[in-house]
Amino acid sequence: MSDHPIVGGYLLPGLPHPLLAADQNAGWGRLRRAFEQVREDIRQSGADLILMYSTMWPSVIGHQIQADPEPVWTHVDELFHDLGAIPYHFKMDSDFAEQFHLACKNRGLATRTVSYKGFPIDTGSVVCLKLTNPDNFLPAVICSSNVYADRAETVVLGKAAVEALKQSGKKAVAVVVGTLSNRLHQTWIDPAEDHIHSLKDQEWNQKILAFLEAGRLEDVAQLSRQIHAEARVHKVVNFKSFWWLSAVMGAHNLYQGTVYGYEPVYGTGSAVIGLKRAAHAAQDLEFDEESPDVYRGDRNVLAPSLEARGEFDSQLQVGPALGEED
Amino acid sequence: MTKGSIVAGVLAPHPPHLVYAENPEQNEPRAECGWETLRWGYERLRKSLEQIEYDSMVVLSPHWQTYVGTHFLGVPSFKSLSVDPIFPNLFRFHYELTVDVPLAETMEAHAREAGLVTKMMRNPDFRVDYGTIVSCHLTRPEWDKPIVSISSHRATQYFSADVMQGHMLKLGRATREAIEASGKRVVLLASNSLSHRHFTSESEVPEDMSREHIYHHGQYLWDMKMIELMRQGRAREIVELIPDFTEQAVAETDSGALTWMLSALDFPEYPAEVHGYGTVIGTGNAIVEWPQARHGGAA
Ligand SMILES: [Fe+2]
Numbered sequence: 001m002s003d004h005p006i007v008g009g010y011l012l013p014g015l016p017h018p019l020l021a022a023d024q025n026a027g028w029g030r031l032r033r034a035f036e037q038v039r040e041d042i043r044q045s046g047a048d049l050i051l052m053y054s055t056m057w058p059s060v061i062g063h064q065i066q067a068d069p070e071p072v073w074t075h076v077d078e079l080f081h082d083l084g085a086i087p088y089h090f091k092m093d094s095d096f097a098e099q100f101h102l103a104c105k106n107r108g109l110a111t112r113t114v115s116y117k118g119f120p121i122d123t124g125s126v127v128c129l130k131l132t133n134p135d136n137f138l139p140a141v142i143c144s145s146n147v148y149a150d151r152a153e154t155v156v157l158g159k160a161a162v163e164a165l166k167q168s169g170k171k172a173v174a175v176v177v178g179t180l181s182n183r184l185h186q187t188w189i190d191p192a193e194d195h196i197h198s199l200k201d202q203e204w205n206q207k208i209l210a211f212l213e214a215g216r217l218e219d220v221a222q223l224s225r226q227i228h229a230e231a232r233v234h235k236v237v238n239f240k241s242f243w244w245l246s247a248v249m250g251a252h253n254l255y256q257g258t259v260y261g262y263e264p265v266y267g268t269g270s271a272v273i274g275l276k277r278a279a280h281a282a283q284d285l286e287f288d289e290e291s292p293d294v295y296r297g298d299r300n301v302l303a304p305s306l307e308a309r310g311e312f313d314s315q316l317q318v319g320p321a322l323g324e325e326d
Numbered sequence: 327m328t329k330g331s332i333v334a335g336v337l338a339p340h341p342p343h344l345v346y347a348e349n350p351e352q353n354e355p356r357a358e359c360g361w362e363t364l365r366w367g368y369e370r371l372r373k374s375l376e377q378i379e380y381d382s383m384v385v386l387s388p389h390w391q392t393y394v395g396t397h398f399l400g401v402p403s404f405k406s407l408s409v410d411p412i413f414p415n416l417f418r419f420h421y422e423l424t425v426d427v428p429l430a431e432t433m434e435a436h437a438r439e440a441g442l443v444t445k446m447m448r449n450p451d452f453r454v455d456y457g458t459i460v461s462c463h464l465t466r467p468e469w470d471k472p473i474v475s476i477s478s479h480r481a482t483q484y485f486s487a488d489v490m491q492g493h494m495l496k497l498g499r500a501t502r503e504a505i506e507a508s509g510k511r512v513v514l515l516a517s518n519s520l521s522h523r524h525f526t527s528e529s530e531v532p533e534d535m536s537r538e539h540i541y542h543h544g545q546y547l548w549d550m551k552m553i554e555l556m557r558q559g560r561a562r563e564i565v566e567l568i569p570d571f572t573e574q575a576v577a578e579t580d581s582g583a584l585t586w587m588l589s590a591l592d593f594p595e596y597p598a599e600v601h602g603y604g605t606v607i608g609t610g611n612a613i614v615e616w617p618q619a620r621h622g623g624a625a
């Protein structure tokens with residue numbers, strides 16, 4: 001049994017539709033049920049808190065950490081305001097927020113805690129907490145995403161979180177709030193007609209899902225710059241979520257991945273994904289390696305898709321299957 | 327009905343630091359001083375606007391960011407607390423404002439007819455963005471004029487600054503036509519900084535002016551270039567340069583606010599009045615007025 005303080009990791013999408021309009025589109029409804037499965041998972045996890053990194057909370061002065069013990073507000077999304085208001089009353093682990101902040105400071109990061117009545121918690125964090133932790137079963141801590149931060153800063157941020165957890169003796173589930181492809185439709189759509197914005201976004205999303213389903217978190221982290229270039233609208237300098245997640249969970253591929261749901265939400269690739277530590281990696285190779293011993297050329301990481309991978313030796317599982325002991 | 331007109335257009339940036347340093351009763355934090363050259367610039371703007379009669383202010387704010395279409399505030403009044411998500415230590419402002427909903431609706435209709443994707447914002451629990459609040463407060467702290475706030479459609483991020491320009495030129499024309507049809511006298515506010523690279527750390531005393539300067543000399547050169555064109559009445563050239571300026575100076579003109587306003591003013595050829603320039607946490611900010619009515623160019 002691992003003594004790592006992170007007992008599970010999740011990627012959760014932050015658009016408000018599964019919370020406010022689940023009945024308007026079958027996929028949005030399925031995502032809501034996927035969130036509910038994660039809710040159960042988190043309850044069973046033995047975690048003491050939910051540690052969130054929200055790509056929908058941009059910051060400029062380093063990273064900000066939500067430390068208000070009981071934030072209360074009625075939130076309205078700036079884009080999808082017609083879906084309605086979201087009243088919330090959350091519980092934050094302010095002590096841990098302070099510890100996290102100190103650990104960041106000791107590692108040279110500019111961070112600060114924020115605890116102000118009426119602070120605008122971002123739509124993504126609000127939606128994910130409402131759906132996975134509606135009764136405040138666990139306290140949470142939310143961390144912003146600095147618009148200027150790149151890989152180094154984001155990785156150190158993740159390491160600081162682990163250090164703070166170890167010092168506190170607490171266990172946590174790590175949650176990234178964000179989508180895969182993030183391109184929204186550019187016109188108003190009939191909810192029933194929702195689809196992933198483009199075929200290219202769809203292919204990239206499927207590729208990422210295939211990796212994560214095989215537990216290859218570090219491989220996805222290594223692909224982040226390419227994902228940013230190919231499947232992300234450039235609102236910030238890079239696609240950082242998986243750098244942070246791999247830094248907090250452990251930078252390797254020893255995970256068991258579960259895709260609870262993957263659906264278009266207003267054109268974006270919105271996936272509910274869970275990762276747990278596994279005994280064996282799906283594949284102990286770098287994402288573009290055939291074999292660490294014999295060079296047979298670089299692998300084209302864009303092909304094949306999950307369904308087709310049986311035809312490609314390079315992506316056949318080597319070693320025992322996930323969860324099996326040898 | 328008499329034809330409405332734009333009586334002035336203002337580049338009215340929204341660093342919350344300026345409100346913080348003024349210590350208005352609506353803002354919770356207290357400051358000793360800070361960013362005086364910019365605050366005196368706003369003071370000169372206010373004096374200048376006192377000479378003009380107008381009914382409403384229309385502001386396009388980079389901090390109401392909409393990735394689907396252009397949105398218009400459509401609720402008659404708002405009263406709430408605005409906490410800046412980036413600088414919550416400086417800006418926690420209790421606001422109470424009224425919206426010129428008929429004007430907003432006219433603008434939305436004109437923009438839609440021009441082929442733009444639009445939406446009226448009708449949710450009474452909506453929190454008005456801090457860019458709108460800061461620019462309006464500094465321009466008219468009495469809060470006695472109704473406002474219209476227009477969102478920033480993020481075409482620069484989704485496509486390119488050129489696509490944004492095409493969109494904002496259309497929105498500007500539609501705004502002008504809507505104002506003419508409304509019969510009202512209106513002041514336009516483009517709520518954006520110029521160069522927009524921030525420092526990512528803050529001094530212990532945020533108003534410690536020994537720490538305040540431009541982030542990078544290249545940003546300053548770009549800011550001065552744009553301001554010089556404003557002073558020379560070369561609005562069309564400014565608009566042509568905005569894509570390069572946006573990219574090279576990380577300028578907040580990515581929001582489209584300045585392009586929108588210059589298009590609504592129909593690219594004035596008279597010199598604009600520069601009331602002030604200064605930096606805020608490394609970004610370049612200018613308060614600039616195009617006194618349209620005084621130049622007989624009221625649209
Ligand atoms: Fe801004």
